[in-house]
Amino acid sequence: MLPYGRHSVSSDDVAAVVEVLGSDWLTTGPWVSAFEQQLAKLAGAPGAVSVTSGTAALHTAYAALGVGPGDEVVVTPLTFVATASSATILGANVVFADVTADTGNLDPDSVAAALTERTRVVGAVDYGGHPIDAPGLRAAIRGTKVILLEDAAHSIGGTLNGLPVGSLADVTTFSFFPTKNLTTAEGGAVVSADADVLARAATFRNIGMVKDPLRMRSPRDEAWWYEVQDIGVNYRLPDVLASLGLSQLARLEAFSRRRREIHDRYSAGLGDLDALLLPPTRPGANPTWHLYSLRIRDGRRKQLFDHLRASGIGVQVNYIPVYWHPLYADLGYRRGMCPVAEEYYEQEISLPLFPDLTDADVDGVIELVRGFIRE
């Protein structure tokens, strides 16, 4: 089975990990610091806080922003459930806004309509790798204290109007799961231009331990002293995995280039078929593509999906609208709330996309899709 996504681990990546295994630091050491520095540089941010997954990054980001009971967090439903559930776990009310039909990203007009006095955060996703409409979303929250959070699990390395993903929103989170654009096996990170948010994120992922005297409530002249002021968790990324991330960062540009080539090859091979909608790129956007999100308009998504799976192509569907899951249905969320996202979901099928895919693999998938459409 040709998978829809797959990591690329080179012998250099392996050597980087093996080196750390023989060192004094398996965790909380120099590779974590170096990885965070490189990440921050890439993301155009002054600092980064690495964590153990993309879900942990979202939980950490919402916690660092002080999200809690009584707060509303506006999110897209066309995402992995963690974008929403990481706010729900903190006691916030999640409000779903709709997406635009072209990119599948949050629609600024729908966000504006969803804002209330209780809105604390807007959580947007770079769906498939296409950057959010950051200027539009900023305009929607202008004049409020609402914070823009970007779940960039799909899009590390992308840019919008020349600005790197990581510098578009107030807070940005990444995932380094193996199918994503670079991997640490499991891993994630939070980046922000706000030093306070970064400090709170670093404290949260380290069990709430405050070691900086300037941040202590009652600093003491005792070298062992630290304070725990709030609940935290242990989301520390080990050096063993940070070293893989560092090594992968050096390959990200090549990954992005190859992902773009494959994306273009699918679009060139399928662009003439009226039954299909291809993923567009908006002016100014330079995506690092995580998904090739094909949409089929004739109602035969399930048939195409089953046909490709039966032919050994590991296609996926991204995503079941988040509020369709029983977790949110039980809380009273109803189908039909975000019709554009629901239609996107009903038509969507993700074709294989990862750097080691060959042109012949891509052409084989194109031929299978074309054959199905002509039937």
Ligand SMILES: *Cc1c(COP(=O)(O)O)cnc(C)c1O
């Ligand atoms: C993968 C993903 C996450 C979660 O990341 P993990 O590392 O798997 O925990 C969150 N949001 C989106 C949009 C994702 O694709």
